[in-house]
Amino acid sequence: MNTFRKVPLPFVRIFEAAGRSLSFAAAAQELNLTPSAVSHSIRKLEEMIAVKLFQRSTREVRLTREGMQLLEHVQRGIDEMQRGFAIVTNEARSPLRLHSAPSFATQWLLPRLASFVREYPDIDLQVSASTEYARFDDDFDLDIVYGDPRSSPHESIPLAVEGLAPLCSPELARQIRSPQDLYRLPLIQCAVQRFQWKGWFEANELAAPAHYGLRFDRSSMAIAAAVDGLGVVLESTLMAERELAAGKLVRPLSGTREVKYIGHYLAYPRRQHHHEGFETFRGWLLGQLGLADGPQPQ
Template sequence: MRRLPNFVLLRAFEAAARLESFTLAANELHLTQSAISHQVRELEDYFGRKLFERRNRRVEPTLEGRRLLESLSRVFDVIEAACNEVSLAPQSQVLAVYSAPSLAAKWLGPRLPLFMQAHPDITIRLTSGADPVDLTVARETDIAITYGTAHQRAGVIVVPLGAERIVPLCSPRLLAPDTPIQTQIHTLPLIDSQLSPVKWPDWFVANGMVCPKRPRASFDRGALALSAAVDGMGVALESTRLAERELARGELVTPGEEVFAPITREIHFLAYRRNEAHLHKVGAFLNWLLVQARLNQAEPE
């Protein structure tokens, strides 16, 4: 048995705390103000502490009340989403996809409308995070796309999403057209992408040069490093997969593309449970995603 107070009391508290009004909460829940007040008082008795400070025409959650509201709001959002999924048409399916944040924002997200048009019976629920997901534990996730590494587990299939070109990227307005790029690269401000497996010293060594010893701006997400490069902050060393829209729009260029050697790495990994590959929603997404990945895959070194 879970040790929980009555759900009715939690619902009354959440509405009152969110609206900061017993009257508005009563209107939302189709109850009387007296009923809301009674239920809140009962919940306060359960916890043995005040959850609200009563003001003139409003109520204000106490510190404990605000903590409870923050947690309940997340829980109620999950409950609401679960109920919405149950109410979908019988043929509809929900696919829970977990993705590395920069890939979700820069590459996967812009492509999802194509998948949704091809598979209107599958509803995508996309979440993102920097840490790899263990699919033997995170049963609520159907497919995980992680950055840098993936949990190798029995019953879980891990597939690299192909080699990616990691190259210098900068705003074209940062470059001097009459100066050799080999000279400019030693003086241009450089941007570090903290999680990237390829660092500036690696790139300079691969191109037979010495990495300049000067401070570099640093970002913990590839998407942030690319945004800084677009803004003219400096040269980012990142994957062209993540920068494909900025490159297509001319917001970023690859300085010295014909001169410098690119570095290719497999840096994004797709994971799914072996015993779920036969499911329509999983199989359809896997096939679609692997095709998308092949469309812009870099040639290996």
Template sequence: MSHAIRGLEQTLGAALFLREGRSVRLTSDGRTLMRHVERGFGELQLGIGSVLAQAPRLLRVHSAPSFAAQWLLPRLRRLLKEVEGLEVRLAAGTDYARFLPSDECDVDIVYGMPSPDFHGAAMHQNLIVLPLGTEVITPLCAPALAPDIRTPRDLLRHTLIESETKRVRWPAWFAANGHIAPEPRGPRFDRSFLSLSAAADELGVALESTRLAERELASGRLVRPLRDVCEDVVYTGHWLVFPRSMRYSQPLVVFVGWLATELGLELDLEALDGPAD
């Protein structure tokens, strides 16, 4: 710093500081220059603020496909309307984001709690992982099929749609209701949104999350034939994951707050200020 100041003084041909022992103070020329420098920095700050105010706040979201299609996308318009200037880039896939520069991802909504084995122990310690509440897994079908389904045993006479990547499947549900699941013989899908669509089209009965089926249940395309009759399975299916370094990002803070409101949860990022465990 001292070399830079001396170089500036040589360029100007004027002393900017008076050096008195270990202390320094501005000369008359130094005070004159300081007034202009302060105005210059003030204008620079105003310019930067104007650019930031006009620039869209980009949030790059990666999500499990069915959560993206069934839950997030139907609400996206409401999010963008509530948060002026927010720009969301949404990508869906079954792989967990690794949060590498090539991933182009700020936050990931994953199905199933991510294991440290996937990201690596060092990276996992630098991630924040938040559960997105519990989900109810129950039989769902088109209204036309519902009258014939009054007990869990009645399902044995119907085509059961298999969601092959679901963590809660028919054997677990039948066991919870005191029955043995039949051998799989219905259509199989690797995405929940496909199973829900098939059930709405009367291809059979799907065992799916009521959260993912909110639109179909609200519109009447799907119903819960055994509501208040069977033992539903409740579990935590989806998790929010992002690098600890992102927790102060304004777009992320807004997104997490919005998610919490929509899901009826308390997700407090201020409580995550401490170092990684």
């Protein structure tokens, strides 16, 4: 028999309050119980699952390692139940939770979100950005990841084929007539990019320079540095689309070979039921990238 099915739900609620406050007295006050009732319930829960959840002393209670693990999962479950009740009772509109690689969010997504908000005002969108992978079990509905997604049971859709090319300010471009001119100019690299300047020089049958001017850990920072005239950046023309369209960046060596690759993927869990705005956002995103009838999930 599943262990959880044996545990009375009031015990779970008491454990969460006690674990969160690290105080049986505070949990008792919150739940309108006596401290002895809280202590008794915790002890019964530990006996049922045969796991010690708290270290007790005369002055304090502390969660054991197992207790901390259980508390994390219980709190996730409570959050999901609260979301469910809010949805079915129309208490509050549940947001569609999107996670994205930081530079994709800054450089490509944010400039286009106004059109999504105008077209779909009934969908609340919550956007977070970090280099970590999304955890679909508790935090997010979709994830835009940079690079090949790690092996997982989730669906993944390759997004646009991106081309890496030398980009710089119009002023700096006046000094560039051939690839050899790059050897005497500061070169900007994004340290987390899959392909670096070395790969671009090799693709164009040139020797890679011995050193570079600046390195950043975000494409958005590398692009901003190039806009400010600090050097020539090797960057995705998709990520720098806005700066290229505005004339803040130009491509001085248009006749050279681009390094092409799929830079980003859309990942999401295989579920029978998704957020009500899931299909709408997914379709909008692929449509913006010209992939409305494009790649199928992998």
